[in-house]
Amino acid sequence: MRIIDRYIIVTVIKATLMTLLALTILAFVLALVEEIEDVGRGDYNSWHALVVAACSTPRFVYESFPVSALIGALLGLGGLAASGELVAMRAAGMSSRQILFAVIKGGLLLMVLVVIVGDGIGPVTEQYGNQLKLEKQKKQITFSSRNGFWAKDGNAIVNIRQVSVAGELRDVTIYELSADQQLQTITRAVSGQYDFGRWVLAEVRQSKLDAMQVHTSRSQWLAWDSLVDPSVLSGALINPLMLPAWDLWEQIQNLKIRGQNAAAYEVTFWGKIAIPLTTIAMLVLAVPMVMSGNRTTTAGQRVFTGAMLGTLLYLFSRGFSFLVLAMELPAMTVMLFPLAVILVLVFWLNRFAARRY
DSSP: OOHHHHHHHHHHHHHHHHHHHHHHHHHHHHHHHHHHTTTTSTTOOHHHHHHHHHHHHHHHHHHHHHHHHHHHHHHHHHHHHHTTHHHHHHHTTOOHHHHHHHHHHHHHHHHHHHHHIIIIIHHHHHHHHHHHHHHHHTOOOEEEETTEEEEEETTEEEEEEEEOTTOOEEEEEEEEEOTTSOEEEEEEEEEEEEETTEEEEEEEEEEEEOSSOEEEEEEEEEEEOOSOOHHHHHHHSOOGGGSOHHHHHHHHHHHHHTTOOOHHHHHHHHHHHHHHHHHHHHHHHHHHHHHTSOTTOOHHHHHHHHHHHHHHHHHHHHHHHHHHHHHTOOTTHHHHHHHHHHHHHHHHHHHHHHHHO
């Protein structure tokens, strides 16, 4: 790697990380303000609010990474343009394509960081924060894993494999324990709904264990009085965007095997794949934006331009995901269409950059 390539890469990465740090601090403060409102509920105190706010921050970092990359690249490359270093690089024989490739190399390094946050750090911290908040506010012991949602419900342990967007439970198993903590009853249900203050389980198979044998019975419906209310479920479940890509893919395959609609999970999966790719695309977009712009443009103007354009592209991609679900379009278009829009912007801006440099 040439020294000049390394210089561009370090400049872009440094500016992007500084931008990301500023946005992360802002996100943490906003999350903390929101959590402070819940202080005093149950045993939830200010320290718990601080921890939960910190645990929720990686989700914002992950979702805002493409915007941070665009702003950071505009600042980094813009600084080089303002000081005349880009002109010097061109005079030394470096083409626009070589500058672009150097930026892409930096983008590949940033993409590794995106994947670490989205598939490594984020799911762990958010799960911990959600569990801490529920335990302190509701005094409910919960745990979310790739095997579903687990909760301690009196003398019973509950496992819920899936929860639909409408709040319907699917594949429910309840393990009831005796006073001496021995397994007493196992209840399995295909689905469950919250109705008039209680859960109603459907297609139930119940097995009661004694010292000699197992007694099994079946029923179409069963009322289930439980401490697990909808608010506990909504608080315990992790945002699907923060699930590792392989867990999302596994859930998609399981839904298809059962003949259930997996469109929402597929859109989330391809949207997740799009984030690191969009990060690189934003860096590529920054090159013609800087090279076609005015060298007298201030850092504040570049930040404003990057923030506005990045936010518009982010909102566009989110809105397009709802359109894909509503019109039942192929889920992969969630990833491809926004990237195509950015590519068109790159080619359009390159026309102006070619005239200036």
